[in-house]
Amino acid sequence: MNNILKTLIDYSLFEKYDKEYFIKNKIVPICEDNISLKVAICNSSNLSNIKSDFSKIISFQQIEELELYFILSNLDRKIYLFSLASKSIFQNSFEKFIDIFLNELSLFSIELRASDIHFEQYKDLVLFKFRIDGRLKNFFSFKIEFFRFISSYIKLISNLDITQIRFPQDGRFSLNINDKKYDFRVSTMPTLESESIVLRILDNKNIDKNLQTLGISSDLLDILTKALKLTQGLILISGPTGSGKTTTLYSILKELNSEEKKIITVEDPIEYKIDSICQIPINNKIGLSFEVVLKNILRQDPDIIFIGEIRDKFSLDVALQASLTGHLVIASIHANSSVETISRLIDLQADPFLISSTLKLIMAQRLVLNYCKYCNSKGCKKCNFTKYYDRSSIAEVLKIDEKISSLIFKKADINQFKEYLESVNFKTLLDNGKQKVALNMTSMDEVYKVVSY
Numbered sequence: 001m002n003n004i005l006k007t008l009i010d011y012s013l014f015e016k017y018d019k020e021y022f023i024k025n026k027i028v029p030i031c032e033d034n035i036s037l038k039v040a041i042c043n044s045s046n047l048s049n050i051k052s053d054f055s056k057i058i059s060f061q062q063i064e065e066l067e068l069y070f071i072l073s074n075l076d077r078k079i080y081l082f083s084l085a086s087k088s089i090f091q092n093s094f095e096k097f098i099d100i101f102l103n104e105l106s107l108f109s110i111e112l113r114a115s116d117i118h119f120e121q122y123k124d125l126v127l128f129k130f131r132i133d134g135r136l137k138n139f140f141s142f143k144i145e146f147f148r149f150i151s152s153y154i155k156l157i158s159n160l161d162i163t164q165i166r167f168p169q170d171g172r173f174s175l176n177i178n179d180k181k182y183d184f185r186v187s188t189m190p191t192l193e194s195e196s197i198v199l200r201i202l203d204n205k206n207i208d209k210n211l212q213t214l215g216i217s218s219d220l221l222d223i224l225t226k227a228l229k230l231t232q233g234l235i236l237i238s239g240p241t242g243s244g245k246t247t248t249l250y251s252i253l254k255e256l257n258s259e260e261k262k263i264i265t266v267e268d269p270i271e272y273k274i275d276s277i278c279q280i281p282i283n284n285k286i287g288l289s290f291e292v293v294l295k296n297i298l299r300q301d302p303d304i305i306f307i308g309e310i311r312d313k314f315s316l317d318v319a320l321q322a323s324l325t326g327h328l329v330i331a332s333i334h335a336n337s338s339v340e341t342i343s344r345l346i347d348l349q350a351d352p353f354l355i356s357s358t359l360k361l362i363m364a365q366r367l368v369l370n371y372c373k374y375c376n377s378k379g380c381k382k383c384n385f386t387k388y389y390d391r392s393s394i395a396e397v398l399k400i401d402e403k404i405s406s407l408i409f410k411k412a413d414i415n416q417f418k419e420y421l422e423s424v425n426f427k428t429l430l431d432n433g434k435q436k437v438a439l440n441m442t443s444m445d446e447v448y449k450v451v452s453y
Contacts, residue, residue: 004063004067005067005071005138006123006127007030007061007141008142009028009030009071010082011081012082013032014029014079015079019075019079022072023072025045025046026042026065027040027045027050028041032056035056036056036057037054037058037059039059040060040061040071041060041061041062041063041068066379066385067385069385070384073381074112077104078140080104081101081104082140084100084101085097085146088101088149089143098149098150102150102175103175106177106184106201107177108130109139110182110203114130114131115131116199116201117131118130118131118198118199119147119150119196119197119199120196121147121196125144126142126147132384133389133391134369134391135388137384151195151197154173154186154197155186158171158186159171165190165194165195168187168190169187169188170185170186170188171186172185173186182201182203185269186198202271202272209247209251210254211248211252211255214248214392215392216365217435220363220397220432223361223397223399224363224397225255228252228255230360232323232324232358233323233358233359233360234319234320234359234360235329235330235360236330236332236362237363237365238332238334238336238362239365239366240336243365244365245332250271250272250274252330254274257275259276261303262301262302263276263277263305264277264297264300264302264304264305265278265307265308266294266297266305267279267281267306268281269281269282280293290311302327304327305322305329305330306329307329307331307332309332309334310348312348317350319331320351323358323359324357329358333345336364337364337428338362338363338396338397338398339398339417340414341362341364342355342362342404342408343414352408352411355409356400356408357405359400360399360400361397361398361399362400363397364396365395365396366395366429366433367391367450368433368436368446368450369390369391369442369446370389370391370392370442371387372387388446394432394451396427396428398426404417430451
């Protein structure tokens, strides 16, 4: 079956003929010429009268039922976007309609809870994809000529070089949508044919979340919250890209935020502004690097230090020294599990004594898709006919005890750590995932997608 979502659908046909007719009979008009009309249908489409209802020759493209429902969902929004894109090309100017198009597309993505908007070229089309709950899906497409207009406009409002398509560029812009300000982080990347553009939606809704709403199991959450009451030591949140580390870390900051404590964060970049917290943005262009900030951070008399990412031996050494001198340090690190986090710390060649003395807790996490609560995972408009809605955390929380400290000090290999954890019945990411499956919150397939062991 051809991928209907990578086909140019002429949404003006819905208005040219009868929108309600297509919806009622589960038919999607794709394109037409002087003598023929091409439509997409599924197994449940009503085709009894279609040939008599249209004077043109009808050709059919068979698609999956949920895909057809997906195309027919948010139909008015897609018709409007198609109209704006068409007018932009017809007027040969991005000044009149493209700003409305971008606002409408952004509002569309925000209403659907998207974290990113992707602009990609595919053959003779530009695809507009939304990443929702970690999944990327095409929501709209148009003629390739439109890419020049939308890319130029985005670069213009982001203070980027409009003429530059051979090198990556990064920028930002803001939009006022429905009386609310939204910030967007822009990334452009040259491709074989043209460019790829990605907009990250920086919506403060993520800092409205707290530890209790992340989906962390209550027994693990209890261990974590007790560790957060410590006045010194190192707490690490680990996982690969897209595992929810940033949201968890901001939730921790929100939990710890107090007028009685000075909290300093070092971030690259700052995702969200939190009141009463001293947030330092890394800016290598002016020489404000991780190294410069971390060298001077202790002079600010902090109680809690938040490091966006432990990325090298230097940042780890600073974190360890700060932990040793009476500060609570919270940081993220890229690692697949709590045991592999320890191995990564050792691999960074930090002093094993410092690691064993300061490391208090490691939480490794992933995000799994939840069954849609609105349709019982049958597929509906709320879940974009994917059967899944929102994500929750699965995690393993490793509290550093005397035995683990001893193994760290001895530079034990990973198998020795695993043997000890098996002996104390340590609950792994996979165990926590199986717990979520038993509660009918997700499927084992989704767990295995994010847990590699």
